[in-house]
Amino acid sequence: SSHLNKWEEERSTDGSKWRFLEHKGPVFAPPYEPLPGKVKFYYDGKPMKLSAPAEEVATFFAKMLDHEYTTKDIFRKNFFKDWRKEMTSEEKSTITDLNKCNFSEMSEYFKAQSEARKQMSKEEKQKIKEENERLLQEYGFCIMDNHKERIGNFRIEPPGLFRGRGDHPKMGMLKRRIRPEDIIINCSKDSKHPKPPPGTKWKEVRHDNKVTWLASWTENIQGSIKYIMLNPSSRIKGEKDWQKYETARRLKKCVDRIRSQYRDDWKSKEMRIRQRAVALYFIDKLALRAGNEKEEGETADTVGCCSLRVEHIKLYPKMDEQEYVVEFDFLGKDSIRYYNKIPVEKRVFKNLQLFLENKQPEDDLFDRLNTSILNKHLQELMDGLTAKVFRTYNASITLQQQLKELSCSDDSVPAKILSYNRANRAVAILCNHQRAPPKTFEKSMQNLQTKIDEKQNQLSAARKQLKAAKADHKASHDEKTVQRIEEQLMKLQVQATDREENKQIALGTSKLNYLDPRISVAWCKKYGVPIEKIYNKTQREKFAWAIDMAEKDYEF
DNA sequence: CATAGGACTTGGTGTAAGGATC
DNA sequence: GATCCTTACACCAAGTCCTATG
Secondary structure (H helix, E strand, O other): OOOOOOOOOOOOOOOOOOEEEEEEEEEEEEOOOOOOOOOOOEEEEEEOOHHHHHHHHHHHHOOOOOHHHHHHHHHHHHHHHHHHOOOOOHHHHHHOOOOHEEEEEHHHHHHHHHHHHHOOOOHHHHHHHHHHHHHHHOOOOOEOOOEEEEEOOOOOOOEOOOOOOOOOOOOOOOOOOOOOOOOOOOOOOOOOOOOOOHHHHOOOOOOOOOOOOOOEEEOOOOEEEEOOEEOOOOOHHHHHHHHHHHHHHHHOOOHHHHHHHHHHHHHOOOOHHHHHHHHHHHHHHOOOOOOOOOOOOOOOOOOOOOOEHHHHEEEEEEEOOOEEEEEEEOOHHHOEEEEEEOOHHHHHHHHHHHHOOOOOOOOOOOHHHHOOHHHHHHHHHHHOOOHHHHHHHHHHHHHHHHHHHHOOOOOOOOHHHHHHHHHHHHHHHHHHOOOOOOOOOOHHHHHHHHHHHHHHHHHHHHHHHHHHHHHOOOHHHHHHHHHHHHHHHHHHHHHHHHHHHOOEEOOOOHHHOOOOOOHHHHHHHHHHOOOOHHOHHHHHHHHHHHHHHOOOOOOO
């Protein structure tokens, strides 16, 4: 059925994800290149030639020397322990104290290298670009069923030192080099199987069409499995994405019922049901993540809703003008701080007081609840409902409402885009998508202000000229000039507002993962805003299904 | 029911690419 | 045509949720 595009083909019902899969396998990290002899490592003030394996790991540390975390005890301890494993026995007996190691020549060497890379001629840069393009063409695509699809991450991560985010107990550990012998290849039996590099073997070649990945290996820091999968533009990802939003739309139809149900449950005789109901209220109202349990000491100490501890909330029966205020202060995913003070209903407040009774700060707030219990309950309320669906639903519905409220047909396109970004921002704030203010933020604001000032001067000059011309009865083209400059000025001002408001907010994550793209596509059509103003090329590729599908009257 | 493993989605940051500006 | 600036994307994780196992 070649006339069908890839969104329209029938899917199988037996859980198989594809019938045919052919690819060339991953691209491995380039082998280690030893340092030139003149670049020395010093131990206790004396130069020391390291064996290649020890030297390689030393270079990882040297490259990070400017980062604050190389001064942290845990980082240094983990690094040193793993480094020593790579040393020869002589090296091991000599190098016993990291504080006596001097990596500064290595560090300088790498800085010079990256400087040299920046100074490369156009031709050299072009050559590298072409080589990358060649690699992309050869390894960056696969055939899945009838389509050539882009692969997401066909390059295997190079070895290095694990950083992790926040206060990670494993920071500084050595992330080892991945070899063909570590890789499991997945492809269809009747495809041309990828060849391992000469003289090597794959760990395994399997033909499992119940999964979507092309290759996998086990990473040595957490022992978890990493995958090579398709790009978001692929049929298999796009369809899943579409499905996700359809689930969220089904929630829209029954969310009132679910809300009145959990409000009733606040009064339940059973503690576990009250806890479940209060947690669900938070997930719904505040768009908190589910909060799975984590193995202690293996990862940074972060929490979500179900894993909140007593120490993460404070109760204020009265605060300023408001009653029953809950203050949240905890580290969520990626150790991003969640801080919020919200008034809640009296019943929720009383329940929280009850949950806190006789507990220590480090005890679980919801001691009778976990994500598996919660999701089992949600599954009974609606087919396919899980905690994260609330985030998707509330994000998308918020965008739709905000767009309705903020957009104005008479606005100019830049003003419309400001409204769109503001709607997007409301969602990002709801989902707590924060970013560190860009290092160049102040400067770039200043630059913009300078431009605005200049434009303003230009405008008054043009206005003066227009006035003079009018007095002479020969106006027409000066009028156009004034209008043009006014428009340019307005555009700059809108840009400044947008940037200022966006200082600490990251819009990308919500746009990419939580907002039904059909809402945005419909909005663009309705208000005559070109889709390119909202989505860049990659985003348009990811949301191709929605751009194909949504009309201007689409409703989430 | 607890736990581990497995598959897949969601995250912020740094940097290179490429556009804008002088 | 060099330099400055912004944007996009690679990178590298860290979540969620489901299933199998004992």
